[in-house]
Amino acid sequence: MTEMITKIVAATVYPEWVRLTRRGTVKLEDGTHTVEITELPISIKPESLSAIVYGSASARLLGVHLKRVYYTDQPSANIRELEERIEQTQDEITRLDTNAELIKQNSTVLDNLAGQVATYATALAAGEITIEDQLKLFTRLRQQSEKLGQEALQIHADQRKASRLLDKLTSELEQIQNTLPRERYSAIIDLELTDASELTIEISYITFEAGWKPVYDLRLFEKDGKPILEVDYLADVTQGTGETWESISLTLSTAHPALSSTLPVLEPWYIHPPEPIYPVTRLSVSSQPISSFDISPQKPLSAALHEELPSEVAKEETATLHSTGVSVSYIVQSAVTIQPSGDPHKVNITRFFLEPRLDYVSTPKLAQFVFRRAKIENTSPYTLLEGLANILFIDEYVGTTQLALTVPGGEMEIYLGSENRIKVERELKRREIDKRALTGRRSQVFGYAINLESRMPNQVNLTLYDQLPVPRNEDIRVRLDLSDPKPTSHTELNQLIWELSLEPKEKCTVRFDFSVDSPQSMKIIGLP
Numbered sequence: 001m002t003e004m005i006t007k008i009v010a011a012t013v014y015p016e017w018v019r020l021t022r023r024g025t026v027k028l029e030d031g032t033h034t035v036e037i038t039e040l041p042i043s044i045k046p047e048s049l050s051a052i053v054y055g056s057a058s059a060r061l062l063g064v065h066l067k068r069v070y071y072t073d074q075p076s077a078n079i080r081e082l083e084e085r086i087e088q089t090q091d092e093i094t095r096l097d098t099n100a101e102l103i104k105q106n107s108t109v110l111d112n113l114a115g116q117v118a119t120y121a122t123a124l125a126a127g128e129i130t131i132e133d134q135l136k137l138f139t140r141l142r143q144q145s146e147k148l149g150q151e152a153l154q155i156h157a158d159q160r161k162a163s164r165l166l167d168k169l170t171s172e173l174e175q176i177q178n179t180l181p182r183e184r185y186s187a188i189i190d191l192e193l194t195d196a197s198e199l200t201i202e203i204s205y206i207t208f209e210a211g212w213k214p215v216y217d218l219r220l221f222e223k224d225g226k227p228i229l230e231v232d233y234l235a236d237v238t239q240g241t242g243e244t245w246e247s248i249s250l251t252l253s254t255a256h257p258a259l260s261s262t263l264p265v266l267e268p269w270y271i272h273p274p275e276p277i278y279p280v281t282r283l284s285v286s287s288q289p290i291s292s293f294d295i296s297p298q299k300p301l302s303a304a305l306h307e308e309l310p311s312e313v314a315k316e317e318t319a320t321l322h323s324t325g326v327s328v329s330y331i332v333q334s335a336v337t338i339q340p341s342g343d344p345h346k347v348n349i350t351r352f353f354l355e356p357r358l359d360y361v362s363t364p365k366l367a368q369f370v371f372r373r374a375k376i377e378n379t380s381p382y383t384l385l386e387g388l389a390n391i392l393f394i395d396e397y398v399g400t401t402q403l404a405l406t407v408p409g410g411e412m413e414i415y416l417g418s419e420n421r422i423k424v425e426r427e428l429k430r431r432e433i434d435k436r437a438l439t440g441r442r443s444q445v446f447g448y449a450i451n452l453e454s455r456m457p458n459q460v461n462l463t464l465y466d467q468l469p470v471p472r473n474e475d476i477r478v479r480l481d482l483s484d485p486k487p488t489s490h491t492e493l494n495q496l497i498w499e500l501s502l503e504p505k506e507k508c509t510v511r512f513d514f515s516v517d518s519p520q521s522m523k524i525i526g527l528p
Contacts, residue, residue: 056197214387
């Protein structure tokens, strides 16, 4: 059996899993051979394993399968490297501790020398030393003390730095050890050659320890007097496969491959009267394992993902779009490195521009602000998956929103923060109570005024929302007595909607009055 060293060269990441491709080369003589690729993650879906052999027309692939391997020690080279770095850092901390203790001892000696005041005075009185000599001695002692102090400060700084590095390395080691069980897979590849050859072997497999989700930055600005929405389409890629993806070709797919090729079949729907209850022993029945993956065929990764990059690369690269009709793949142009920590790794997919149809919306009963609303047709070739979007107005961060799934040609509606150049104020203008003794009923009348002022440079369309109370008792009657202007829509749940057009610097007032009629003895909850 021949062991072959391989490297992960490509990953096609789906929303909830990943197809990884490894590649390596091996020299083989003519005859039949078994090639082993070791240290593969135990999370591989065994039936997803496939292999491709390049390099010789005389080579024939006989078969490929996985074999479980059990280790007494962790097999990962990353773990061994981390353990060596941890030992080196621990040695460095020990050296720094030793130097710190030596400086502490030297400082004690200097303090003792400086404290021999009586000895210096006796020597001075006896004429053994002069005042100048004594001053020079004190100066040297002070300088040496200052030097030791500086060295102590530097050692303390180095100790803090080394301790932080040790904590980081220890955390990384624990993280990898948690994702790398002692049980691993080896891929066994059976080959037959009629001539001695150097072969390139690619294997690919699926594991569930990875995925990606979209993130968007939406920036609204104006160009030539027209609103423009700049869309930065990003991806947060996470992986916990236990293997570092070092400088790989990365493809992001929007597909959700089926986990079974069997169509669900309706079972009979039985109904019956209650049955007598007897003590029973319940058996746990496990479901059958998933037997196959239904994944759209792709052209060989060696051809699709490893083409030469242009010599001049833009500062901000975007992914290449590849559509199969039912799904979309984004092929990232530059090599990517992603650690198996499970932390999100941000990847730029593309940037494009859309032309939103802007209008404005306000519900002053809840918030006395006017909000920008954008209705947008997705004229780009990109499928926008459901995801979180950061909203910016020019360069000002406004907030976040959730984008719904929008295919090319589809429409979406998003809110882009408040518009301070349109003022809105809602006031209670009228509140009266009329009790009619003869009928035994009471009428309460309320009136509201909504004052609007536009300071926009052009005409704007504004949708204004308000409401009347909805009675939940047949003895309560609610009636709209006055509305100026009349609402464009009055729904069954008493929602009032006005579609207004405001000119630059225009001020206007929307006024509406309503009455609530009820028995005098009835207490009504919810009125102002």
